[in-house]
Amino acid sequence: xxxxxxxxxxxxxxxxxxxxxxxxxxxxxxxxxxxxxxxxxxxxxxxxxxxxxxxxxxxxxxxxxxxxxxxxxxxxxxxxxxxxxxxxxxxxxxxxxxxxxxxxxxxxxxxxxxxxxxxxxxxxxxxxxxxxxxxxxxxxxxxxxxxxxxxxxxxxxxxxxxxxxxxxxxxxxxxx
Amino acid sequence: xxxxxxxxxxxxxxxxxxxxxxxxxxxxxxxxxxxxxxxxxxxxxxxxxxxxxxxxxxxxxxxxxxxxxxxxxxxxxxxxxxxxxxxxxxxxxxxxxxxxxxxxxxxxxxxxxxxxxxxxxxxxxxxxxxxxxxxxxxxxxxxxxxxxxxxxxxxxxxxxxxxxxxxxxxxxxxxxxxxxxxxxxxxxxxxxxxxxxxxxxxxxxxxxxxxxxxxxxxxxxxxxxxxxxxxxxxxxxxxxxxxxxxxxxxxxxxxxxxxxxxxxxxxxxxxxxxxxxxxxxxxxxxxxxxxxxxxxxxxxxxxxxxxxxxxxxxxxxxxxxxxxxxxxxxxxxxxxxxxxxxxxxxxxxxxxxxxxxxxxxxxxxxxxxxxxxxxxxxxxxxxxxxxxxxxxxxxxxxxxxxxxxxxxxxxxxxxxxxxxxxxxxxxxxxxxxxxxxxxxxxxxxxxxxxxxxxxxxxxxxxxxxxxxxxxxxxxxxxxxxxxxxxxxxxxxxxxxxxxxxxxxxxxxxxxxxxxxxxxxxxxxxxxxxxxxxxxxxxxxxxxxxxxxxxxxxxxxxxxxxxxxxxxxxxxxxxxxxxxxxxxxxxxxxxxxxxxxxxxxxxxxxxxxxxxxxxxxxxxxxxxxxxxxxxxxxxxxxxxxxxxxxxx
Numbered sequence: 001x002x003x004x005x006x007x008x009x010x011x012x013x014x015x016x017x018x019x020x021x022x023x024x025x026x027x028x029x030x031x032x033x034x035x036x037x038x039x040x041x042x043x044x045x046x047x048x049x050x051x052x053x054x055x056x057x058x059x060x061x062x063x064x065x066x067x068x069x070x071x072x073x074x075x076x077x078x079x080x081x082x083x084x085x086x087x088x089x090x091x092x093x094x095x096x097x098x099x100x101x102x103x104x105x106x107x108x109x110x111x112x113x114x115x116x117x118x119x120x121x122x123x124x125x126x127x128x129x130x131x132x133x134x135x136x137x138x139x140x141x142x143x144x145x146x147x148x149x150x151x152x153x154x155x156x157x158x159x160x161x162x163x164x165x166x167x168x169x170x171x172x173x174x175x176x
Numbered sequence: 177x178x179x180x181x182x183x184x185x186x187x188x189x190x191x192x193x194x195x196x197x198x199x200x201x202x203x204x205x206x207x208x209x210x211x212x213x214x215x216x217x218x219x220x221x222x223x224x225x226x227x228x229x230x231x232x233x234x235x236x237x238x239x240x241x242x243x244x245x246x247x248x249x250x251x252x253x254x255x256x257x258x259x260x261x262x263x264x265x266x267x268x269x270x271x272x273x274x275x276x277x278x279x280x281x282x283x284x285x286x287x288x289x290x291x292x293x294x295x296x297x298x299x300x301x302x303x304x305x306x307x308x309x310x311x312x313x314x315x316x317x318x319x320x321x322x323x324x325x326x327x328x329x330x331x332x333x334x335x336x337x338x339x340x341x342x343x344x345x346x347x348x349x350x351x352x353x354x355x356x357x358x359x360x361x362x363x364x365x366x367x368x369x370x371x372x373x374x375x376x377x378x379x380x381x382x383x384x385x386x387x388x389x390x391x392x393x394x395x396x397x398x399x400x401x402x403x404x405x406x407x408x409x410x411x412x413x414x415x416x417x418x419x420x421x422x423x424x425x426x427x428x429x430x431x432x433x434x435x436x437x438x439x440x441x442x443x444x445x446x447x448x449x450x451x452x453x454x455x456x457x458x459x460x461x462x463x464x465x466x467x468x469x470x471x472x473x474x475x476x477x478x479x480x481x482x483x484x485x486x487x488x489x490x491x492x493x494x495x496x497x498x499x500x501x502x503x504x505x506x507x508x509x510x511x512x513x514x515x516x517x518x519x520x521x522x523x524x525x526x527x528x529x530x531x532x533x534x535x536x537x538x539x540x541x542x543x544x545x546x547x548x549x550x551x552x553x554x555x556x557x558x559x560x561x562x563x564x565x566x567x568x569x570x571x572x573x574x575x576x577x578x579x580x581x582x583x584x585x586x587x588x589x590x591x592x593x594x595x596x597x598x599x600x601x602x603x604x605x606x607x608x609x610x611x612x613x614x615x616x617x618x619x620x621x622x623x624x625x626x627x628x629x630x631x632x633x634x635x636x637x638x639x640x641x642x643x644x645x646x647x648x649x650x651x652x653x654x655x656x657x658x659x660x661x662x663x664x665x666x667x668x669x670x671x672x673x674x675x676x677x678x679x680x681x682x683x684x685x686x687x688x689x690x691x692x693x694x695x696x697x698x699x700x701x702x703x704x705x706x707x708x709x710x711x712x713x714x715x716x717x718x719x720x721x722x723x724x725x726x727x728x729x730x731x732x733x734x735x736x737x738x739x740x741x742x743x744x745x746x747x748x749x750x751x752x753x754x755x756x757x758x759x760x761x762x763x764x765x766x767x768x769x770x771x772x773x774x775x776x777x778x779x780x781x782x783x784x785x786x787x788x789x790x791x792x793x794x795x796x797x798x799x800x801x802x803x804x805x806x807x808x809x810x811x812x813x814x815x816x817x818x819x820x821x822x823x
Contacts, residue, residue: 006449
């Protein structure tokens, strides 16, 4: 039959609808993950975002201990909302390092004084360079990074109470 | 009351769209009948009601009526009026209402003015338009009601995403929407013509102004969007291959191909099935783009209002409309495919090659955009960026540019290459000159090709003017020349930017200087400043080009408080030969400030080129419409004369 080629566009489109429909039915967390998962963190070196904690570099992430890497900012309201959960995570033994996005040292200090400081180290990402390079597009986001500096998991948005066990589990999977 | 009036108008408009669909469908099936007379009036009234509904929403935003959920979520009484207006479409519900408003207004306009097509085809077209509109009304009324009230009015609104609080961006979405939705008209025309098997040159001429209009808006929208991303995001780049950007580029590519194939159909009655197919594909790309951006199925730096549930709704609409149109195409295309024959070396031949290459580029962009989705279904996550798009795209862009150099010089139906050998040689010399220049200046591979082809195409674009009386040249020809020249200009800007940009990241104290390219930039002061709903640190920089006079720059780092967010306001100095781009970072160590500087030679050509392309389209549109009016006038006169003779 000669006319079959006129149905090719329909066939291609049907394939697209199939894949898109399948993806839509997947749980949301499945498909908002960074394309960087399973990849090593890029090399970086950041000055300290606040005077009472050291800065952050790739070497700090490769010290053999899996960590939570929390991307946040003092100007971000959901970051304040997730502070109690970060405190819980720290209390349960999770090592946490922070990356402060486009922030001022005095604001960082004020934020930590008010909402607590669960961070071992806080690097200052003034141009969102590290943030963009690890596939994060907003604050807050939290990454699980294993002891070799490889990204294992990404959590987008604020951490709510129900996410705490999940993150601890991912941390264990990463070798903690 | 205002919100209720708006909602009522929306329901009524939806009912009329249903009437338009049913009456149009029956009229097409049964020929002339009582219902047939209803189709055009229904389309006109539907358009008026929908525009009314949208104006009600705008009014709610102007008054900052915080009892309406959408206003409370997206506006704030502190906001400048212009951004209150923009707030009405700067969100999911409002933008969907704007979309359906533009679409129904366009439908009303066709119903009102379009008299060239056979009445049955027109009714089928309006039925299709009503069908598409109906889905969007359902979407608004059942899943995204913009007029929803809050049980308790809010005390204060949430504000508008600060990134959108920019005059350029406030008008960017409506511009793109006029483009997207203009393509819905082409879609309905294509479906209507398929249903009645009336794919004629008349059909192409009737559809062409709509495609041209949509294409002009898309061109302006993409150009403006690119400039916005360039100065607002503060990264100094002008195109990121982000899904949101691709969502606007894909319909543009399809519309560009459609424009050219519609010309062949109008002039030579060839490429019938292909033109219909592109009419369907162009609007499908608008809808797929909207779906990808709105469903959260792909993540993007600037996607907002993401919601998978709504994604399912849009996907269902996509499946019905695009699937339906492609099914009709599959069934009917065979019976309309025949057209006039032409030889391979001819204007038509060149346009066919150009069409195939444009479609291939569209395929490359579509594949790159969807690839992460496809591989994810197989459990692998990848990201696709410039390393894929640039070289793979170039494989098709380069031959397309070469065809663009030759095509406009060829005659319709059949030509001999020998006739244009001399002309082609002129363009070829241009390519060689560009190549030599680029190699001397030490550009990379792609920029070198870009510079060479840009210069060649600029020369070749002007060649159709050679030996012709430029005062009597049709406007459409001027349009083609200027649009093609615009492509060359934009290409030169892109190549120059990527080959010759210089970047400097420095930490300087107040009073110290940094240099980039021929520029010497001194940080004179850093002061706090306040705007209507933000505060900022503003750098005062003094820039001097090659030791010349000083220009002041004021880059800012802004903090908005409602919602809290930081944005970068870069500062630019534009010279004829390029732009200095400055961004103020944060304090590096108490005394020093991070300063990022770029010198981008001829970068502005990218956007001037884009605007030239749009201007070319506008000239062609004016020319075509004038031509149509004149033809109609002559026909009427001839009719009157016949009547006189008969008496």
